[in-house]
Amino acid sequence: MVATLLIILIVLVVIMFFYYVPFFLWLSAKVTGVNISLIQLFLMRIRKVPPQRIVNALIEGHKAGLRDLKRDELEAHYLAGGHVEKVVHAMVSASKANIDLSFQMATAIDLAGRDVFEAVQMSVNPKIIDTPPVAAMAINGIQLIARARVTVRANIRQLVGGAGEETILARVGEGIISAIGSADSHKDVLEHPDSISKMVLKKGLDAGTAFEILSIDIADIDVGKNIGAELQMDQANADKNIAQAKAEERRAMAVALEQEMKAKAQEARAKVIDAEAEVPKAMAEAFRSGNLGIMDYYRMKNIESDTNMRDSISKPGTKNESK
Numbered sequence: 001m002v003a004t005l006l007i008i009l010i011v012l013v014v015i016m017f018f019y020y021v022p023f024f025l026w027l028s029a030k031v032t033g034v035n036i037s038l039i040q041l042f043l044m045r046i047r048k049v050p051p052q053r054i055v056n057a058l059i060e061g062h063k064a065g066l067r068d069l070k071r072d073e074l075e076a077h078y079l080a081g082g083h084v085e086k087v088v089h090a091m092v093s094a095s096k097a098n099i100d101l102s103f104q105m106a107t108a109i110d111l112a113g114r115d116v117f118e119a120v121q122m123s124v125n126p127k128i129i130d131t132p133p134v135a136a137m138a139i140n141g142i143q144l145i146a147r148a149r150v151t152v153r154a155n156i157r158q159l160v161g162g163a164g165e166e167t168i169l170a171r172v173g174e175g176i177i178s179a180i181g182s183a184d185s186h187k188d189v190l191e192h193p194d195s196i197s198k199m200v201l202k203k204g205l206d207a208g209t210a211f212e213i214l215s216i217d218i219a220d221i222d223v224g225k226n227i228g229a230e231l232q233m234d235q236a237n238a239d240k241n242i243a244q245a246k247a248e249e250r251r252a253m254a255v256a257l258e259q260e261m262k263a264k265a266q267e268a269r270a271k272v273i274d275a276e277a278e279v280p281k282a283m284a285e286a287f288r289s290g291n292l293g294i295m296d297y298y299r300m301k302n303i304e305s306d307t308n309m310r311d312s313i314s315k316p317g318t319k320n321e322s323k
Contacts, residue, residue, distance in 0.1 A: 141228015
């Protein structure tokens, strides 16, 4: 029983020793020419840095001919939250492709949140970005819908702080709209689609971005709506509605004026009726006061009858009715 416990204890001690002192990893490093001590591997365990990642990165860099890789810098980058493997892969790829990429720049790109290995691959093999359909209107009012294919290459020096693919797409779309909008006719654009590419490339849209535009190819151009005609129709309808509204306003004002005149006429008639009602009273008062005689009254009646007769003769309808 004691022997069994002793064997178990020895096994645990051996396991703990080889865990904190990775002898075989140190041996592998020594065989490949990487100079690192067992004490440093032990201290990596204490600092909670996986020795396997650091040693494998050193071995890969040493085999690829990278002489500026240092254990302390790799550990610091790992503790800062970086990806040691991607950084070393990127540096090896950049070295093989004759791209100037230092360790400081690679770690800065990695800590900035970009995939440094993918960026190096994009520098070697350019990436093609397809833009969404971009609609623009020529001067003659015809709408064109264009789709472009942008070939970009990663700009290693601009990856930190440089704008990404979204900015490239936005600027290319803006350039397409500007190129189509400055054309006199949509036929000119359809005949020479390369004029869009030339104008967009001339503007230098890749300034301040993490990419370098190599080429812009117009993949497709479709003719859209006649925006100019639609705008003219909308304007004509708007003018018609405004004219109708003004005519309705004038009609309402005329109706209101007519009602006002009718009201004034009714008021005037009422005043005439009131005045006519006062005439008999005035005549009676004139008889009583002696200012009006009977002969004067008869003469007034004769004049009134003569006036009525003349009015009836002057009105044809009234004459026919009397017949």
